[in-house]
Amino acid sequence: MISVIIFAAVRFAPGDPAVTRLGMEATRSALEQERRDLGLDKPIYEQYVIWLGKVVRGDMGVSLAYASDHPVAPLVMEKFKRTIPLTLAAMAIGLVVSIPLGIIAGLRPYSLLDNIISSTSLFGVAAPSFWVGLMLILLFAVRLDWLPPFGYGPIGQGFHWKYFILPSLALGFQLMGALTRYMRSGMLDVMSSDYVRTAQAKGLPYRTVVARHAVKNAMLSVVTVIALDLGALLAGALVTETVFQWPGVGLLLVNSIQARDYAIVQMIVLVTSIWYISVNLLADILYGYLDPRIRYE
Amino acid sequence: MSTTAQERAIDLHSRGELADRRRGRLLRLFLASFFRNRTAVFGAITIFVFTVAALIAPLLPTDPLEQDYDALMRPPSIEYPIGTDSLGRDNLTRLIHGGRVSLQVGLFAVLIATTIGVTIGLVAGYFGKWTDSILMRIVDVILAFPGLLLAILMVAVLGPSLRNAMLAIAIAFIPGFARITRANTLSLREKEFVESARAIGGGPVRIMFKTILPNTVSPIIVQASLGMSYAILFEASLSFLGLGIQPPTPSWGYMLSASREFITLAWWLSTFPGLAIFLVVIAWNFIGDGIREALDPRQRRR
Numbered sequence: 001m002i003s004v005i006i007f008a009a010v011r012f013a014p015g016d017p018a019v020t021r022l023g024m025e026a027t028r029s030a031l032e033q034e035r036r037d038l039g040l041d042k043p044i045y046e047q048y049v050i051w052l053g054k055v056v057r058g059d060m061g062v063s064l065a066y067a068s069d070h071p072v073a074p075l076v077m078e079k080f081k082r083t084i085p086l087t088l089a090a091m092a093i094g095l096v097v098s099i100p101l102g103i104i105a106g107l108r109p110y111s112l113l114d115n116i117i118s119s120t121s122l123f124g125v126a127a128p129s130f131w132v133g134l135m136l137i138l139l140f141a142v143r144l145d146w147l148p149p150f151g152y153g154p155i156g157q158g159f160h161w162k163y164f165i166l167p168s169l170a171l172g173f174q175l176m177g178a179l180t181r182y183m184r185s186g187m188l189d190v191m192s193s194d195y196v197r198t199a200q201a202k203g204l205p206y207r208t209v210v211a212r213h214a215v216k217n218a219m220l221s222v223v224t225v226i227a228l229d230l231g232a233l234l235a236g237a238l239v240t241e242t243v244f245q246w247p248g249v250g251l252l253l254v255n256s257i258q259a260r261d262y263a264i265v266q267m268i269v270l271v272t273s274i275w276y277i278s279v280n281l282l283a284d285i286l287y288g289y290l291d292p293r294i295r296y297e
Numbered sequence: 298m299s300t301t302a303q304e305r306a307i308d309l310h311s312r313g314e315l316a317d318r319r320r321g322r323l324l325r326l327f328l329a330s331f332f333r334n335r336t337a338v339f340g341a342i343t344i345f346v347f348t349v350a351a352l353i354a355p356l357l358p359t360d361p362l363e364q365d366y367d368a369l370m371r372p373p374s375i376e377y378p379i380g381t382d383s384l385g386r387d388n389l390t391r392l393i394h395g396g397r398v399s400l401q402v403g404l405f406a407v408l409i410a411t412t413i414g415v416t417i418g419l420v421a422g423y424f425g426k427w428t429d430s431i432l433m434r435i436v437d438v439i440l441a442f443p444g445l446l447l448a449i450l451m452v453a454v455l456g457p458s459l460r461n462a463m464l465a466i467a468i469a470f471i472p473g474f475a476r477i478t479r480a481n482t483l484s485l486r487e488k489e490f491v492e493s494a495r496a497i498g499g500g501p502v503r504i505m506f507k508t509i510l511p512n513t514v515s516p517i518i519v520q521a522s523l524g525m526s527y528a529i530l531f532e533a534s535l536s537f538l539g540l541g542i543q544p545p546t547p548s549w550g551y552m553l554s555a556s557r558e559f560i561t562l563a564w565w566l567s568t569f570p571g572l573a574i575f576l577v578v579i580a581w582n583f584i585g586d587g588i589r590e591a592l593d594p595r596q597r598r599r
Contacts, residue, residue: 122579122582123575125582126526126530126579128537130533130537131553131570131574134553134560135568137560142564232443235444238445239538257449257540269450272442273443
């Protein structure tokens, strides 16, 4: 357990000053005089220490554009509450669809079924998620008129589930492409390995070999790459949100960049990076669980 | 035991010729293998077509900015193969000009990332010890962010423009090149030919760039062509968010962003720029895979 925490510390350490440094450069470039009372005339390292001290206490500073004394943390967290369900839904769609598809494709390489699955997943990888989003809108909102094209709910009312479907599909589709490809190549590798041949040779039913020997080991080889994609999913959600005018972190980020509201930008980047690092860390732990030979010293 | 200088020169010369001939044969083998791969050929043709279109774009008789108020939002027709936009501008011309932006950003971003990343990788791998530790920690910092987020952040800080988008994408791609080059350098520097280069008095710079680099060039090429596809995807995302090249210059991401307003009226505006991105991205992917398979027989299709 301790080893895991140390690993986390090493991965975390370089992240924080980078976030700060990028944020600091930003503040230097604009609005220098007006911000003197915010403490921005102090040396950068001093600002950094102050900022870090505040971050640890959960104080992310105040938004400069929204309201002069509006704390950033609650505002950003409010938006994350809308983005996280989107990310989780996309993740669920991605995992539930791609793992079985990848297994099927990997078991029968170059069959008709594999070709269909592989080309669909290639489409998912190469098509930008915002374009997939636009195409989904064209099909389901404009042509078929089944679902609303943009927004969070009917105007003036709160959230409605119908508005949730298209954004999560668009985001999930992109993830699905990548994961299917990993899973397929993982299965290909495993199925030609010695231990699978041994398992088959000793007369185990095909089903058992696939389920107990092949799939688990194929998962092992793809866990780390999957984690990278899941981590990047939140960043992808930021772009997808813009397509669907989903009022989450993505829209907030774009608006804040345009308004040069760096406290908000800083916090969004920080939270997203922490998420990214945490998912990768989780993958390393899972990796150890899936493959007991790996021990973190 | 003593060979004259002349003999040695002749010997070196013939060996060089032999190496040249061998290199030529390898190149032919590589090309043959690459062109047997149908998807790779498809990729190469697609990129060729888009590149030619981008290069001749300024010579076209049509202007991507010319507005025609008699032809607003025309659907695809013979006169306008993929329609016109809300200001009556010809969409095909805009698409071709947008390709210039994509190509430019992709090329320069990958070039910058390769140059810096490979240099970092060579230096870190060759010198090892603390040089390696410091350089790789810097690279790890970049890796602690999802690539797209890093690019968004940098453009946000530097201000949106074509040049800044290029730089941001380049920086996001440095770790990939640095890590691959470092890993190869680590194993190559122990090899005998590097030892001998050192024995005849080659300095570190010469050994890194003349002895080690040529032997690690193939994974770098693969990484570069895959990098092209991501760079184009990133550029499209940035300009979709309004962080890339600024209007009125057309870019695919911006065209898609502008099409949102008219999605219920003009399907062609949101379809074709995305299709172009998709084709170019997939083509670079195919080329990258094709090169990888042609260079490494073990990775050939089973």
